[in-house]
Amino acid sequence: MDKRKIYTVTEVAQRVQRLLEESIGYLWIEGEVSNLSAPSSGHIYFDLKDKTAVIPVAFFKGFHGKLKFELENGLHVICYGKITSYAPQGKYQIRAEHLEPKGLGALMLAFNRLKDKLEKEGLFDEKHKKPIPYFPQKIGIVTSISGAAIRDIIKVLRRRFNNLHILIYSVRVQGDCAFAEIANAIRVFNAMDEQADVLIVGRGGGSIEDLWAFNEEEVARAIFASKIPVISAVGHERDWTISDWVADLRAPTPSVAAELAVKRKDELEAAADQYSRAIK
Incomplete structure (x- = not known):
């Protein structure tokens, strides 16, 4: 009799998601915006990167409506969001809830x-x-x-x-x-x-x-x-x-x-x- 515990792909994906959300959850992170995409759904997707790593970010329209500056590739930002996973693509990501530019400051950049x-x-x-x-x-x-x-x-x-x-x-x-x-x-x-x-x-x-x-x-x-x-x-x-x-x-x-x-x-x-x- 096979005593191995065999998981489905969905079960593993769900366990990974729970581990990420429970062990890390919400956090502040900084990095450079790249691969910016704004499809017709109204959501914004991009990668947040530094010299050695990249993390995908999903910024849903319910949160970015109050964004006070124009997001663009190459901009260095500080992001607040929840670390989670996206099962259909088998990758982890950040669901962003707040973004601000680093350096000039969000308000002065938005003003200019x-x-x-x-x-x-x-x-x-x-x-x-x-x-x-x-x-x-x-x-x-x-x-x-x-x-x-x-x-x-x-x-x-x-x-x-x-x-x-x-x-x-x-x-x-x-x-x-x-x-x-x-x-x-x-x-x-x-x-x-x-x-x-x-x-x-x-x-x-x-x-x-x-x-x-x-x-x-x-x-x-x-x-x-x-x-x-x-x-x-x-x-x-x-x-x-x-x-x-x-x-x-x-x-x-x-x-x-x-x-x-x-x-x-x-x-x-x-x-x-x-x-x-x-x-x-």
């Missing part, structure tokens, strides 16, 4: 690539810039209702022209969902029957991570598509975002944005008086 892309498309061209109205009566503001920026903006607006009509659309200004809320708020303002004369879109200062929502492509395209002139007011004078480049006017701070949006009432009254005398 998106900036170059939009600049080539003409989104920053002066010919697309809409003039800020000389005498706006209705000001739309897209920012957080709980932040310091909104208090600064309202304080300046009231000081310069107290009886303005101010509309505020409160949004989150940082975090994963912030960019979608900001872009949607701009679209909502543009869809109103009685539109604002000018929009101020921004927030107070912070780190590049804090300001990142204003570097997202969806926000940039919403600003560009806006029929209402947009003043970008993100952070401090040293802070530059993609929104600043695509907006009709960039303000170094939210307070300055309010000053650029509305002239002082006494200045307008003096100008009106001067015109009146000139007519007479």
Whole structure:
């Protein structure tokens, strides 16, 4: 009687998979991207290699949707994922859930690539810039209702022209969902029957991570598509975002944005008086 334990190929493959997932599981790994493939399924496949070894990587579309940079062969990346096996091909692989470039940093690389892309498309061209109205009566503001920026903006607006009509659309200004809320708020303002004369879109200062929502492509395209002139007011004078480049006017701070949006009432009254005398 044959007492040997004989496994099927599937059984061995399943045991190998369990061993890999239980003994190693999730891990961080770095290497160079090669053999990059992006089939119509929406998934991304590539090899992660160094000088002496190669590991296949599967990056499914449910995870790479938030990728902030363009993946390409030769790019050195840091990958987080689960080590597992793929039985149909008899090989082990990493199922990636997060990727970031090594070196420049994910955010700066994403910023520069998106900036170059939009600049080539003409989104920053002066010919697309809409003039800020000389005498706006209705000001739309897209920012957080709980932040310091909104208090600064309202304080300046009231000081310069107290009886303005101010509309505020409160949004989150940082975090994963912030960019979608900001872009949607701009679209909502543009869809109103009685539109604002000018929009101020921004927030107070912070780190590049804090300001990142204003570097997202969806926000940039919403600003560009806006029929209402947009003043970008993100952070401090040293802070530059993609929104600043695509907006009709960039303000170094939210307070300055309010000053650029509305002239002082006494200045307008003096100008009106001067015109009146000139007519007479």
